[in-house]
Amino acid sequence: MNRENPPRRPEFRPVDKDLDKAARDLRFLLSRGYPRERVLTLVGDRYTLTRHDRHILRRGVFAPLAARARKARLIGLDRLAGARVGVDGHNLLITLETALKGGRLILGDDGVVRDIAGVGSSHKPGELTLLAAQLMLAALSGASAVYIWLDSPLKKSGELAGNLRRMLARNGMTGDARAVPVPEKELFKHKGPVATSDSVLLDQVDQPTDPVGDLIQNPEKILTQADLSPELTARFLALRLEVFLPDE
Helix, strand or coil: CCCCCCCCCCEEEECCHHHHHHHHHHHHHHHCCCCHHHHHHHHHHHCCCCHHHHHHHHHHCCCHHHHHHHHHHCECHHHHCCCEEEEEHHHHHHHHHHHHCCCCEEECCCCCEEECCCCHHHCCCCHHHHHHHHHHHHHCCCCCEEEEEEECCCCCHHHHHHHHHHHHHHCCCCEEEEEECCHHHHHHHCCCCEECCCHHHHHHCCCEECHHHHHHHCCHHHHCCCCCCHHHHHHHHCCEEEECCCCC
């Protein structure tokens, strides 16, 4: 990459108007204390939203006070230097894979970037997973140690953990990668920043961080420093990030 020309940032584009109207109604009801699942159904039915659009609302729209509080607690990439970072492995990797595929990503009300592909339990690691892992580890290269927890019920999670351990070693990074039945249990116990986009984890750990979201919005933080292939760099810089418009 030409270091004299810093990488551009991703393209931001608003969600479609009907979905944005639904988001406004959802925020209004959540701000008044109505149960989240109930109002998600209510708003989705009112606007006759598809299952996918309802998933987008679930992933990106939150009660305003809760969203602002979560956003204020997030630790940026710059503050991970020298820290022992716990990583919600599949969570971060699937988001990065979606980005590299040119899939849809949403910037939530809470400032967290999430994929809306709905891959989840059907995820199967492949070549793109290793490219995503390369980018993830580049973002975390300043940490003193990186501990990656994967979901063992997902396909080939043990094999993926082995690949990640080898990548850590090749990069000269201290840490580990393990596949366990419930990664959240390990991450709740972790002493140090926890990297995830999971709302429950973000709210309950002491030092929440969304390094993938930070990287996607500010690629110059590592892309001018990391030894990434031209193909990986080009894919990453072609990102489009969908956003909800702020309430008037």
